[in-house]
């Protein structure tokens with residue numbers, strides 16, 4: 099499948115209408131023929147009834163040994179869905195005929211969890227060949243991991259199809275940067291259809307997982323080229339962060355580089371939800387983009403609401419994760435079912 103079909107696919111997706119129910123995409127093939135293609139609950143109920151069970155049991159098994167699989171997959175899902183929709187475009191490897199992978203772009207270099215999706219895909223292929231998309235496996239696996247990490251459950255529809263190309267240039271420019279100010283973050287999320295409340299709740303994903311020093315070192319030693327730390331950092335916290343992250347990185351690789359957990363205020367241990375928002379209220383956000391949520395009246399009031407009302411956060415987070423997981427999906431007849439998640443079939 100060459101570039102032309104990739105191009106065609108892109109055009110179809112740019113032209114498809116966006117309704118507020120984002121998973122409904124009427125696709126007009128000719129003047130007469132309209133296919134109302136939608137995602138469905140349990141889309142594989144006849145074609146592969148074991149699929150969702152295989153995902154869930156694999157993630158459960160892995161989580162016991164490696165709980166960091168949950169944050170890794172949640173971040174992978176975000177980086178897939180935010181770039182041209184939930185189509186597994188982030189999972190493709192670069193190819194010799196020149197399709198550079200999103201994986202190989204700067205903002206994606208510390209993504210993890212690719213092998214997890216690949217292994218689940220192989221297990222599913224063994225029982226239902228060429229049936230279940232990598233895009234569906236990723237959204238299901240991320241949801242199941244999140245639940246194990248203490249996050250809310252949300253129902254997912256399925257029937258996504260996999261992209262024919264990876265969108266490296268778009269990823270390089272559209273994956274949000276941790277150095278972004280609030281207005282940039284809000285513009286970026288608004289361009290994908292998320293309002294302020296939804297953006298604040300989505301960032302609650304940072305309740306789990308780790309940020310490596312490279313993503314916030316400049317805040318500690320040389321904020322915006324001033325040679326001084328970020329003035330919004332609470333002094334004791336600045337001291338703690340500096341003790342974790344030296345001014346220069348002498349580790350040999352990303353995996354060795356130290357980091358800090360983002361949703362942990364030191365007092366109560368890592369709990370999904372309110373802790374993250376509390377860190378922001380206390381001026382202890384790790385990433386600049388996180389702390390910036392306190393810089394606007396509207397976003398700050400949502401941060402405060404989520405910091406004090408766990409069930410409100412869980413409800414909003416479940417809703418917004420459903421929306422993220424159905425962003426601009428490809429459905430039949432677009433896209434394909436890959437046989438191996440890192441390669442076009």
Ligand code: HEM
Nearest residue numbers: 169170172173176208274275276300303307308309310313
């Ligand atoms: C303004 C928007 C965002 C920015 C700038 C941002 C940036 C980052 C950065 C720099 C890291 C650290 C990566 C590393 O050290 O390897 C990170 C981690 C993470 N991000 Fe985000 N992120 C954003 C939004 C989101 C959203 C919307 C989600 C999911 C819904 C998400 C999920 C995660 C998770 C779970 C981790 C931890 C990964 C792990 O420990 O393996 N992020 N993010």
Ligand SMILES: [Ca+2]
Nearest residue numbers: 178181183187
């Ligand atoms: Ca994508």
